Amino acid sequence: MNSSQQKKQKIFSWAVNLGAVILLYAVLLFLIGNGTLKRYEQGILMTICINIILAVSLNLTTGFLGQLALGHAGFMSVGAYTAALFSKSIPMADGPLKFLAALLLGGLMAAVFGILIGVPALRLKGDYLAIITLGLGEIIRVVIENLKFTGGAQGLRSIPKLAKLPMVFWITVCIVAVLFALIRSRHGRAIIAIREDEIAAEASGIHTTYYKIMAFTFAAFLAGIAGGIYAHYLGILGASTFDFNRSIEIVVIVVLGGMGSFTGSILAAVVLTLLPEALQRFSDYRMLLYSIALIGMMIFKPSGLLGTYEFSLTRLLRRIASPFTGRYSSGEGKREKLRQTEEAKG
Amino acid sequence: MSCVLKATDLGVSFGGLKAVEGFEIEIGENQLMGLIGPNGAGKTTVFNLLTGVYQPTQGDIQVDGKSILGKKPYEISQCGISRTFQNIRLFKQMSVLDNIKVAYNQNMKYSLAGGIFRLGGYWREEAQVEEKAHQLLEIFHMDHLADHVAENLPYGQQRKLEIARALAAQPKVLLLDEPAAGMNPTETQELMETIATIREKFNISILLIEHDMGLVMGICERIVVLDYGKILAAGTPDEIANNSKVITAYLGQQEEAAC
Numbered sequence: 001m002n003s004s005q006q007k008k009q010k011i012f013s014w015a016v017n018l019g020a021v022i023l024l025y026a027v028l029l030f031l032i033g034n035g036t037l038k039r040y041e042q043g044i045l046m047t048i049c050i051n052i053i054l055a056v057s058l059n060l061t062t063g064f065l066g067q068l069a070l071g072h073a074g075f076m077s078v079g080a081y082t083a084a085l086f087s088k089s090i091p092m093a094d095g096p097l098k099f100l101a102a103l104l105l106g107g108l109m110a111a112v113f114g115i116l117i118g119v120p121a122l123r124l125k126g127d128y129l130a131i132i133t134l135g136l137g138e139i140i141r142v143v144i145e146n147l148k149f150t151g152g153a154q155g156l157r158s159i160p161k162l163a164k165l166p167m168v169f170w171i172t173v174c175i176v177a178v179l180f181a182l183i184r185s186r187h188g189r190a191i192i193a194i195r196e197d198e199i200a201a202e203a204s205g206i207h208t209t210y211y212k213i214m215a216f217t218f219a220a221f222l223a224g225i226a227g228g229i230y231a232h233y234l235g236i237l238g239a240s241t242f243d244f245n246r247s248i249e250i251v252v253i254v255v256l257g258g259m260g261s262f263t264g265s266i267l268a269a270v271v272l273t274l275l276p277e278a279l280q281r282f283s284d285y286r287m288l289l290y291s292i293a294l295i296g297m298m299i300f301k302p303s304g305l306l307g308t309y310e311f312s313l314t315r316l317l318r319r320i321a322s323p324f325t326g327r328y329s330s331g332e333g334k335r336e337k338l339r340q341t342e343e344a345k346g
Numbered sequence: 347m348s349c350v351l352k353a354t355d356l357g358v359s360f361g362g363l364k365a366v367e368g369f370e371i372e373i374g375e376n377q378l379m380g381l382i383g384p385n386g387a388g389k390t391t392v393f394n395l396l397t398g399v400y401q402p403t404q405g406d407i408q409v410d411g412k413s414i415l416g417k418k419p420y421e422i423s424q425c426g427i428s429r430t431f432q433n434i435r436l437f438k439q440m441s442v443l444d445n446i447k448v449a450y451n452q453n454m455k456y457s458l459a460g461g462i463f464r465l466g467g468y469w470r471e472e473a474q475v476e477e478k479a480h481q482l483l484e485i486f487h488m489d490h491l492a493d494h495v496a497e498n499l500p501y502g503q504q505r506k507l508e509i510a511r512a513l514a515a516q517p518k519v520l521l522l523d524e525p526a527a528g529m530n531p532t533e534t535q536e537l538m539e540t541i542a543t544i545r546e547k548f549n550i551s552i553l554l555i556e557h558d559m560g561l562v563m564g565i566c567e568r569i570v571v572l573d574y575g576k577i578l579a580a581g582t583p584d585e586i587a588n589n590s591k592v593i594t595a596y597l598g599q600q601e602e603a604a605c
Contacts, residue, residue: 006476007469178462185461185468186447186454186475189440193448196437203397203431205423205452205515214458260439308439 013314020313021173028169042165046233048273049165049172050226055253055265056179057222062251063259063308064183065215066195067122068130071137072223072250077242078113078140079106079224081150084159084231099162103171103228110224113140114217122212137247144239155238156231163233171229175222179262182218191215195260256297258304263311268304349411350375350551351396351427351519356405357575358395365391366575369405373519373551378541380566381555382586384595388575389555390432393521396553397429398422409518424452428517430508432524432555438497442488442507445496446479449514479514485547486510486540502533506540513544519551520544526558534558538565563587571595 028045031037037045058072083106092098121132144150151157182188190211193201202208231237249272257268275293279286297304349372356369366388373379381389394400396407398419407414409425417425428449437445454475460466483489486506491499496507505525512520525541526534538561545552556562562569563583571578571586573595579586586592 006473181462181464182458186451186456186472187458187461189444189448190451192440192444193437196439197435199399199419200431200435200437201448202419203399203423203429203435204449204511205420206448207418207420 013312016314016317025166025169029166032165043233044273044277046163046165046168046229048270049168050230050233051250051253051269051273052172052266053175053222053226053229054250055257055269056176056262057219057226058250059254059257059259059262059265060179060183060191060215060222061219062254063261063265064188064195065191065212067212067216068126068251069133069216069219070130070244070247070251071117071133071135071140072219073242073244073246074117074133074137074140075110075113075220075223076227076230076246077144077239079103079110079227080231080237080242081144081156081227082106082109082224083228084156084237085149087160087162087232088156088158094160094162096162096164096167098160099167099232102162102232103225106228106231107221107224110227111217111221114220115213118213118216118220122209122216134244134247137242138244141239141242144242150239151237153239155236157236159231159235159237161232161235163229168229168233171225175225176262176266179222183262187211187214192260252294256294256304258306258308260308261304261306261310264304264306264309267306267311271305348375349373350377350409351553352408352411353396354406354408356392356395356402356407358391358400358403364575366395366572367404368576369395369572370577371553371570373553376545376549376551378545378552378565378567379554380562380569380583381553381572382557382559382562382569383572383578387572389572390523391575392572393429393523393555396422396521397427420452423515423517426516426518427521428512428515428519429521430505430512430523430525432527434504434508436496436504436508436511438495440496441492442483442494442496442499443476443479443492445507445511446482446514447475449511450475450478452515482510482514485543502529502536505529505537509540509544513548513550517550519553522552522554522556524555524557526556526561534561537561541565 028037032042054072054076058069061067061069083102086105087098087102090098117133117136121129121136124132145153183191190201190206193204193206194208194211198208253268253272254265256272257266258264276286276290279289282289351371351373353369353371357367358365369392371379381392383389391400395402398414398417398421401416409427412425414422414425414427437448440448454471456466456468456471460468480489480492483492486509488503488506488510491503496504499507509522509525522541526537529537541552541554542565544550554562554566566583568581569583569586570580571589571592578595579589579592581589
């Protein structure tokens with residue numbers, strides 16, 4: 001396949017995905033317009049968006065880079081507080097521009113913390129890294145709780161509620177698109193190579209330290225943006241929200257969705273945000289059912305909902321269209337591949 | 347013949363243990379050299395020293411006359427030394443093609459932003475690398491496996507893929523750590539041919555660790571024998587085969603004739 005053909009295919013795939021997103025957006029606007037989605041439902045959708053951003057960003061470090069980090073809530077809180085303090089203190093008309101500026105600032109501040117924490121922490125691996133990020137995440141929370149300008153234990157109040165669902169929807173879409181583009185570039189290959197075999201990656205000329213810190217910082221940046229959205233959605237902030245449990249919640253979404261699958265993270269973020277809401281009728285048993293669902297998942301599909309598989313709308317469309325065009329038949333392609341492997345194994 | 351890789355008085359000690367001591371080697375352009383020795387002699391340690399995995403505690407290593415001492419493994423790879431590993435280290439979950447592309451990374455220039463927004467030569471460079479990677483796989487007769495996950499390849503193919511990946515880093519010297527380990531005679535024969543092809547097509551020098559004496563004696567021009575971290579002998583295959591010290595190291599001391 002030559003490159004222009006490949007480019008054409010990619011552009012087609014972008015068009016399909018963009019079309020799907022616009023369709024989703026139109027449905028969203030319609031449902032808000034006719035009053036089906038009230039404040040409560042919109043709140044849930046907002047939480048889903050925030051959780052999606054948190055999960056896909058953590059998936060970059062945990063799923064793709066392969067470094068288990070447990071301090072994501074820490075970066076989220078840095079972003080949340082920075083963004084909130086910015087929009088509270090800057091005399092600028094409330095609006096999308098101010099919101100975006102606050103998010104950007106929150107993200108950048110979280111990225112700075114990402115570098116500060118990443119440089120020493122990423123010398124360690126596996127469980128050691130998990131413990132150190134957990135510790136540093138807690139330190140951020142405790143420091144915020146004891147500082148004056150963050151409002152101490154009382155937290156921040158009357159943050160302008162600038163987060164509107166349509167805007168947050170597009171921010172989420174952009175972040176997911178950026179992560180997909182990143183992972184499919186040479187930088188993404190380097191990141192995955194480090195997960196697969198760090199020694200081999202370094203021997204192949206990959207500057208492992210650089211890529212580790214880069215991915216870690218990028219994830220922190222996105223977590224900061226998620227924090228900023230959270231702050232401008234609730235209007236109040238308390239440091240205790242960003243405790244260890246919050247970090248674990250994000251890890252659970254990533255693991256359940258599948259480490260190394262962005263679409264898996266998105267799916268899991270939706271499911272795990274909706275599940276507690278749907279189980280509200282059984283409020284007494286809610287957390288019990290939630291936990292059982294997680295345990296069952298780990299027993300029957302330990303690689304998560306999607307594993308490392310990425311759902312692709314383009315592929316689905318082709319598969320649906322294949323009986324008519326005859327150009328692409330999924331089963332045959334797979335069987336052909338299998339046959340080749342068998343032959344190669346001889 | 348100019349010297350591509352040169353190590354002088356190279357040594358490393360772990361605590362009090364001198365794992366390698368006074369190691370010397372000179373590899374000329376397009377030369378194929380063998381490194382042999384009994385188990386635990388320090389052959390792989392030498393490879394780890396040459397590729398920067400361990401920092402030598404004495405001596406110097408030069409590539410094209412420039413010292414690479416103190417450099418990180420990825421920098422040494424960029425200086426032109428590539429290696430394979432004794433126990434295959436592939437990027438298992440990645441496709442065969444992507445395994446190769448990772449090694450081309452160091453010669454690609456587009457930035458992080460370029461990668462995300464598909465700017466600054468993204469399309470051009472990706473297309474070039476795609477092309478190059480396919481060509482490389484073609485040489486190894488593996489192009490039809492390009493889309494397969496590396497983990498699913500049979501053992502012999504995995505070994506070949508690892509060599510191909512090392513070559514993708516465009517080295518001047520290729521270090522092969524027991525490439526024939528675990529292969530049957532047919533596969534070993536095939537491997538010997540592959541190595542010969544590589545030398546011809548890429549015009550590079552090769553340093554080879556191997557236990558398969560047939561292979562080493564068959565293709566190497568010079569052989570260095572290592573025992574207890576020190577060089578026991580160096581010379582042509584014939585010289586080595588008849589060297590009494592080497593025979594002793596491998597087979598043990600001949601008992602004194604009974605009186």
